[in-house]
Amino acid sequence: MNPIEGHLPTRSPLHDILAPTGIAVVGASADPTKRGYKAMVGLIKDGYRGEIYPVNPKADMILGVKAWPSVTAIPGSPELALICTPAPSVPGLIAECGRRGIKGAVILASGFAEIGGDGAELEREMMEKARAHGVRLIGPNTSGIFNLHHKVNLLALDNVKPGDVGIISQSGNMLLSLALEAQHNGQVGFSTYVGPGNQSDIGFNDYLRYLGEDEHTRVATLYVEGFRDGRKFLEVAREVTAMKPVVVYKSGSTEQGQKAASSHTGALAGSYAMTVDLLRQAGVSVVQYSDEILPVAEGLGLLQKARGKRVAVISDGGGQATIASDRLAEAGLELAELSEATRQKLRDVLFPQASTVNPVDVAGSTDANPSLLATCMEIVAADDNVDSVFLVGMFGGYSIRFAESLLGDEMRGAEAMVDLSNATEKPLVIYSLYTPIKPPALRRLHEAGLPVYASIEQSVRVLSALGERGQYLAQTNRQARESAVEPRPELTAMFQQARAEGRDLFEYEAKRLLRDHGVQVPEERVVRDEAELADAASLFAGESGDTPLAMKVVSKDILHKSDAGGVKLNVVGEAAMREARQAILASCLAYDASAEIEGVLVTPMAKKGVEVIVGVIRDPIFGPVLMFGLGGIFVEILEDVAFRSIPLSRFDAESMVEQIKARKILDGVRGEKAVDKAALVDLLLTVSRLVEAYPALSELDLNPVIVNADGYAVVDARVIVERDAESTDKDADA
Amino acid sequence: MNPIEGHLPTRSPLHDILAPTGIAVVGASADPTKRGYKAMVGLIKDGYRGEIYPVNPKADMILGVKAWPSVTAIPGSPELALICTPAPSVPGLIAECGRRGIKGAVILASGFAEIGGDGAELEREMMEKARAHGVRLIGPNTSGIFNLHHKVNLLALDNVKPGDVGIISQSGNMLLSLALEAQHNGQVGFSTYVGPGNQSDIGFNDYLRYLGEDEHTRVATLYVEGFRDGRKFLEVAREVTAMKPVVVYKSGSTEQGQKAASSHTGALAGSYAMTVDLLRQAGVSVVQYSDEILPVAEGLGLLQKARGKRVAVISDGGGQATIASDRLAEAGLELAELSEATRQKLRDVLFPQASTVNPVDVAGSTDANPSLLATCMEIVAADDNVDSVFLVGMFGGYSIRFAESLLGDEMRGAEAMVDLSNATEKPLVIYSLYTPIKPPALRRLHEAGLPVYASIEQSVRVLSALGERGQYLAQTNRQARESAVEPRPELTAMFQQARAEGRDLFEYEAKRLLRDHGVQVPEERVVRDEAELADAASLFAGESGDTPLAMKVVSKDILHKSDAGGVKLNVVGEAAMREARQAILASCLAYDASAEIEGVLVTPMAKKGVEVIVGVIRDPIFGPVLMFGLGGIFVEILEDVAFRSIPLSRFDAESMVEQIKARKILDGVRGEKAVDKAALVDLLLTVSRLVEAYPALSELDLNPVIVNADGYAVVDARVIVERDAESTDKDADA
Structure with a gap:
């Protein structure tokens, strides 16, 4: 689970498939317009030294090589099959490959999950066969593979020379474009190319691990429309970038591009800005334009x-x-x-x-x-x-x-x-x-x-x-593992109770969690009756008795407190507090008569400072991610937010604070002092540790956190509790 | 003065100089490493059909052409001299050229104003001679010129073919780079090239006018480090872009680049963002990267x-x-x-x-x-x-x-x-x-x-x-001239009085100027004594008597009103107003005991809305420019501001409002209604007209203007009055 402590297996299983001792070409053809012809030409012309088994029921020989009527009929045990036949034939062929002992298959056909409906069904069927028969799949919907140092050139590309740039590209045209650029450039050569296509089985993380291990590859270069398991990819990337450069062009920087990608490879897009931040965190060299890919790869390699x-x-x-x-x-x-x-x-x-x-x-x-x-x-x-x-x-x-x-x-x-x-x-x-x-x-x-x-x-x-x-x-x-925090039994129990009650943490519970782990949260009281109110009034009165207070409703049924009239600010003195409490209760019950109201939270108003936001989200592709930004329009209009995969190193936390465009505001504008960035960095690290210590913490939102030269104060906190989808507690509630 | 009504002269005087019937090459040489050799080769090899007069006291013949010992000795009257000799020789040579009837000279030497000190002095001397003798100068510090359709190739560039792209570039390497790109591209050809160098005499506006008139030029392409007369350039650009595309790469997008440009051609940089806005307003196609210049020029041409x-x-x-x-x-x-x-x-x-x-x-x-x-x-x-x-x-x-x-x-x-x-x-x-x-x-x-x-x-x-x-x-x-406003005598008098008193307009005067020309400025009163205060109290009391008021000191001696304690907000009721007035007066006198205080301005507090800024600046290069942006951090931190040269068309004003990144805020966020953009556009147009109607209006700052769905309100206004540098009024004041 932990990417920093994880280890790569000694050797990727892809080596056998990508440097096979024998290849079956299913759908081999003597018709020069067919891919089954091209692949044969590529292998023969480049001098592939393993066995070639053309499979075609209608031919005895193809390009001078004896052909076989079916996969089953092949005499030897090639490691790889190239399947050039249409989509509907694929599941059956995969089963045959498995029976023949073939370890991997490259599936060129499109018409699978990327078209949805029947295609998605066909893809499921194909994967079932692949798992049942132990065949690993490259594709479908791929342009193919090459491995020039082993003279495997299933694309039959002319004019590419063996070299040290490895390419994984969800676009065949992108590969062609890089090959033509290299041909023109005259110096760049390639090691292995793979088109992952729909990634039904083997995904980007597997391919990257292979390139990381491959002795012929000095730079790994990726064109990505979407990751299948982004968290795993980051883990592998962290290991590989320590050894060699990894260059990634990620498409879908705009909504328009994400739509196009989804109809191309069925890729889930996700947030582009987040993806770029997480890739950089893992040491990946992200390029923004497609015409930078080759120059940057060449430069990093040489x-x-x-x-x-x-x-x-x-x-x-x-x-x-x-x-x-x-x-x-x-x-x-x-x-x-x-x-x-x-x-x-x-x-x-x-x-x-x-x-x-x-x-x-x-x-x-x-x-x-x-x-x-x-x-x-x-x-x-x-x-x-x-x-x-x-x-x-x-x-x-x-x-x-x-x-x-x-x-x-x-x-x-x-x-x-x-x-x-x-x-x-x-x-x-x-x-x-x-x-x-x-x-x-x-x-x-x-x-x-x-x-x-x-x-x-x-x-x-x-x-x-x-x-x-x-x-x-x-x-x-400096990326040394930050010390973890030990979960406390009473806080773990708090999560369990919330889960049992089918709810998220109350604000005061979320704040207790933070406070108990050293986060600066202003003191506060939940006031349930007049007596508790009097206690709170004397607790918070301050020396001069005029400390302004904030009061907020506590109810699991009221999510939008302001809309329900559940918030009063700048309340001064016990009489005003009493009045405010009555107003909040009345207003909330008017808003939702059936709302169960726990009480009213009382806390001193925060000091002046800059509003920032700290959040934890569970991204469907990348898992737990920390976000940080300035509040208000900076997040909402300017989308000026930094993301890091959890757990964070101290460097990650520091770089996040420096990354946002509005950092000038943190450094002090209009004569204001710079805010206490070190305290902010500690806050980010603590939140990261809490996510690890409490698996039930699904999402978190500290908004706003007020930060100034003297430190910060978490003014509002929400914690979403991880619940099982089929939670019986939830059903009982409904 | 007015760029829209201005007209280009029928024909630029540059035609004669750039397509001369004879050329003197001063400093012509038989040494292949010298520019005086290169130029000769270029002319001879390209088959220049006019007379060539090499000038060199030490040679009788150069490359087979009879040489002359001095400019004075030349028998004919060439239109152009290419001067290849070092900087100190130039002023004297220019005088000789003038006496010989030579109309224009290209001066290659560097060592003039761009190095400051003695160089600047030398440049002044050279310009004196040029004016005295009626010689127009290209350069100094230029790589030269070519005019391929007339076989004038003073750079002796190989492999450039005549075509329809005209180039004015303050970088000789940039020209070379474009020529090599064109050679590789195989299709693009060039008409005229000029390196304006230091622009001591002829500037970008003159060259652009020439390219606009030149029948061989389909696209004008400019590399600019700095304009000498930016306002004139915009005027010419507006005329030329109506006929043919003008592509400009402007260097100095960063402070670092501006420093480099200044040491290269002594160019004054100015704000890059403003320059780009003004060029676009004039129809120029601005490119951001140097490797886009040729592709964009070719595309726009074809x-x-x-x-x-x-x-x-x-x-x-x-x-x-x-x-x-x-x-x-x-x-x-x-x-x-x-x-x-x-x-x-x-x-x-x-x-x-x-x-x-x-x-x-x-x-x-x-x-x-x-x-x-x-x-x-x-x-x-x-x-x-x-x-x-x-x-x-x-x-x-x-x-x-x-x-x-x-x-x-x-x-x-x-x-x-x-x-x-x-x-x-x-x-x-x-x-x-x-x-x-x-x-x-x-x-x-x-x-x-x-x-x-x-x-x-x-x-x-x-x-x-x-x-x-x-x-x-x-x-x-749609660029029809917006109706002008007639200056009103009493307002002109107001400017005159301010000038006579050696001061800018008081806030209430600035607001009167605006209000009298239909700008929405909330009503206000200057209160000088208790009686006026009582009047103001009853005027602004409103129906319920609790309209909150803003009160601000009026004094030419106090520029930073808030710092002086000269501002009180949300004042309600006559008693509070009285108290506020006393506090303001006391505080301001404590701040500056000698301050002359006119009174206190009283006005209702502005309604809620978005804060925007409207300003007029006098740019040293581009003249009067209108700026618009959102207030606060948007201007200060994000520099999210739009600029247009005054006068504005309605399209200009509309496009300005749509250009800023924060326009989403004007369109309404968090459920707010969109602001009244049409009213904002009218405001911008009115300000533009005021600048034309009142030449004494030097600069203006409306900050903030509060804009919401119902319109806008100018909350604060400053007007800087144009004063003569040697104003005797000012002296009398001191």
């Missing part, structure tokens, strides 16, 4: 991680230095402040009109001497204030633009950059406006493992991903 | 404008349809709702498993028949609910991916798309994942003037620009 956000820009054009500065700032990266020693070294090699303030603008110094750019990169890379180096401009094109005779010097510059990249632990990110025409110096860089990017924008996304990854890995040693 | 935001997506892959849906929604575009008739026509040609709900997913229907994609495009283009058509997927690559035999059908599909683009008034935007490898069908489309984009993201930016431009042009007929 370049050093950045230790921080401070970038040194070396540029031979002031305009592009300006553009780079804008993009870096927008991405939350900083222009490194170069040390005086560094600036002096730059002055020593550059013309006097050069700018040695970052962004460095060589201002013509390199026109006759482009290898000087490498010298500048070396100088700034040696500066302790610099975390990464960004070359911007026309390197690679000097010999084209100025004089052919500069080619030698440019090639020397390229070699110096390659040497530097091997000598430094800082990433060198290179943008050249000559990238589209691939001149020799850029080809040399690329071949030596230094990618060259085609736009400033792409480069900055790579710098940003390198920085995020470096930061993530640096803080994992 | 494709039809969209009449609206409703896009029909035709896709052969569900994943990419999903990505397209997300990007469209993010860009504020909509998926068109296809009519039942359209869906039936799609069903008639597609497989049953195809999705005919937009995004249309052909789901394999086109695998053996790719020209069907053109049929689908034709079907949706005929639907009245569709404003533009977006093809997404692998068109062009069917013959590569599936079977070579499909090439013929693909070429037929391409022809059908070309025919459709000629027959329909709706834009067809095509993305293919095969764009990087340029297969024949895509080449055919491109040659026929249908650009093919390399990513979904780029395509959506083009769709968005087409939609914005269509909308802009559609509303220009």
Whole structure:
């Protein structure tokens, strides 16, 4: 259950299926327009060394390979079957595969759960057969798989070369698009591709675990429409990202996109913002645009991680230095402040009109001497204030633009950059406006493992991903398990009683739970009669006797207290309290005559401060998730909320508070003091621990929590109790 | 002065300079590393047909052309001089050029105002000579110019072809980058390029006017670090965008970028958000990223404008349809709702498993028949609910991916798309994942003037620009001049008196100005003594006598009324008013014993509603600008503000209210009614008219204005009075 303590099994069962010693092609065909033909061609052309068993009742030979009339008739025991036949034939074929000892099947057909109705029924039937016969399924509704290091190329893609980028994509066109980009780029190669399709059996978490283990994969790259078991995926992602980069493009950033995804793979969308937060929490590099996927994957695979956000820009054009500065700032990266020693070294090699303030603008110094750019990169890379180096401009094109005779010097510059990249632990990110025409110096860089990017924008996304990854890995040693809290028997009993009564916790119970675990909740009393009211009045009177109080109805039947007239604020003095209590009771009974009223809660009004919200939700895909944001319009209109999967590390809690756009308000505006963020972080961590300690705590809503420079106060608290769906208690209540 | 009524002169003087009949190359050289060599090569190689006069005291011939020892020695009268010599030589050379009758000079050298100090002095000296001798200057600190239709290629760029994209760029590298992109793209060509450099003489507005008039330019494309005369630029842009698209990339979106720009071209940055709003108001297509410039320029030049935001997506892959849906929604575009008739026509040609709900997913229907994609495009283009058509997927690559035999059908599909683009008034935007490898069908489309984009993201930016431009042009007929207001003599006198007293308007004067011109300002009285207080008490008592009042000090010496204890709210009844007045007077005198206190302003408390801010500022670059936003954190923390250049059209005012992110709050949240937006729009228009009617109105701040379903109330108003810098009145006061 606990993702941090969990361990991956030693080896994913997918290795056998994805690197099979034999493959049955069910629905193999000699018709070039059929997928059963394509797959045969792919295997034969790429030189697959295992056994191939074409299955087709109407053919004896297909592409020179002996064909078999049925799966049952195959003589050997291939590990994998590719099923190219239409949806209705699939359940029967899966059963046959199982009987033949086939371990896994790739099912291309669509027409299953993604179309609903009969399709969903067919998918259930197929899964039953698969479980009964021990066959693992890839798909259905998938474009297929390849594993280029084992010469398994069931898609028969031309022009893809073996390499170290693994891809799991719910879009076949996305794979094709990446393959064509790679072909054009000339350097990127691929290890394994899988289209998970509807994920009826094997899901993203299984595939990611496989890529994590796969020695040929250096970067795992995923196009995801929806996760089946998001919580499991996060667990696997946390393990894999500790070893290698994981790049995810998640579709459905808008309602419009979620609808489209659902009709494509039947994926459950969920909140995009939440998904992105949870993936990042697990160390995943999330890309926002589809045209960033390959550049970011290549950069993460090849370049050093950045230790921080401070970038040194070396540029031979002031305009592009300006553009780079804008993009870096927008991405939350900083222009490194170069040390005086560094600036002096730059002055020593550059013309006097050069700018040695970052962004460095060589201002013509390199026109006759482009290898000087490498010298500048070396100088700034040696500066302790610099975390990464960004070359911007026309390197690679000097010999084209100025004089052919500069080619030698440019090639020397390229070699110096390659040497530097091997000598430094800082990433060198290179943008050249000559990238589209691939001149020799850029080809040399690329071949030596230094990618060259085609736009400033792409480069900055790579710098940003390198920085995020470096930061993530640096803080994992701070990810030590936060001490858990021990559940207290009397509080566990409180949950049990609420459950027995078919209700959630009363506000005062929720507050007791919090208070007993060290959360700052202002003192309060539930007043059931006049005597208790008098006690409360004297308790809260304060020295001057005029402490303003808040009074609220306590009733399991009244959810919207304000609407029922169940709330009175700024009540001062016993007489006014008495009056307020009567008014609340009258108003609530008028609102709901059958409401059972427990009493009236009395508490001092909260001090001034910023209203924040802390919540726990149970997401159907990701399980228990903590949310944090500022109250009011920030949540409702601006959706300015941070999410983290529970349990949280201290780093998670801290980063959550810093993530929201409205953090400036927490830092103090209009002369207000900054709020006590450390106290807020403790609150978030405590809530996270409570969710673990009390499994009956299903959801929680602290709204508002008032936070100021002196700490915070939980003003209102709701706790939803986990109930069995078939609860007899609930039935008894009804 | 008035940009709407202004008229462009019949012909820009730049035509002569940019299409000269003769060119002097001052500093011409036989050394291939020098710019004075490059320019000669460019002119000779491109076949420039005018006279070339190399100027170099040390050479008789340069590249086979007779050289002259000085500008004075040139026998003819070239229209243009290219000056390649260092900065200190420039002022003297400009004088010589003038004496020789040369109309314009391009000055490459840097080392002028952008480095400050001596450089700024040198620039002043150069400008003096230029004015004295009637020479117009391009630069300094420029990469030069070209005019390919006249074979003037002073940059000696290879591989650029004449075409219809004009470029004005303060970055030479940006021009190079666009040229290389165009070379790779294969279809885009250029007309004129100018690097404005420091704009000491000729500025962006002049260059844009030239491109507007230039018959060879279909799209004007600008990279801008800073405008010199922003208001003039907007005026010219408004005229040019009515004729042809103008694409602007403005650098300095961040403080970091603004600093870099300032050290590059000495540009004054100004607010990026304001600049973007004002450019859009003038019909400019603003692009946010440098790698969008060429795709957007090409699309705007070649494709039809969209009449609206409703896009029909035709896709052969569900994943990419999903990505397209997300990007469209993010860009504020909509998926068109296809009519039942359209869906039936799609069903008639597609497989049953195809999705005919937009995004249309052909789901394999086109695998053996790719020209069907053109049929689908034709079907949706005929639907009245569709404003533009977006093809997404692998068109062009069917013959590569599936079977070579499909090439013929693909070429037929391409022809059908070309025919459709000629027959329909709706834009067809095509993305293919095969764009990087340029297969024949895509080449055919491109040659026929249908650009093919390399990513979904780029395509959506083009769709968005087409939609914005269509909308802009559609509303220009609504841009009729709003009726002006006549200044009233007594209000003009009020301004004069304030100016004479060396002060801004008092709040009650500002409100009188507004009220007298129909703005809803709650009634109020300035109370100077007990008798006036009694009058005010009876005036505002209301029927029940308990109308809560606001009271505020009136004094030119007290700017921050609250800090001085000069404000009391919710005052009820004459006795309380008396007490409040005494308290205000005492407190203000304690705050500033020498303050001259006019009286105390009394007004009923405003009704509940949303707080908005309306302001007028005088921007040093753009002149009078109106701003609108929600009050409090929206302005201060989120910078959620809209700007428009004054005067505003009704469309401008309407679009301003709809532009802010917090508009949901105006539309009503938590069950509140929507506010009266029409009243708000009238307020904005009235303020705009007041600025024109009263030139002494320098700045204005209505903060807050409370707006609700019944209208608005201006609660506080400040008006800053335009004063002469050397005002003797002010001196007399001091």
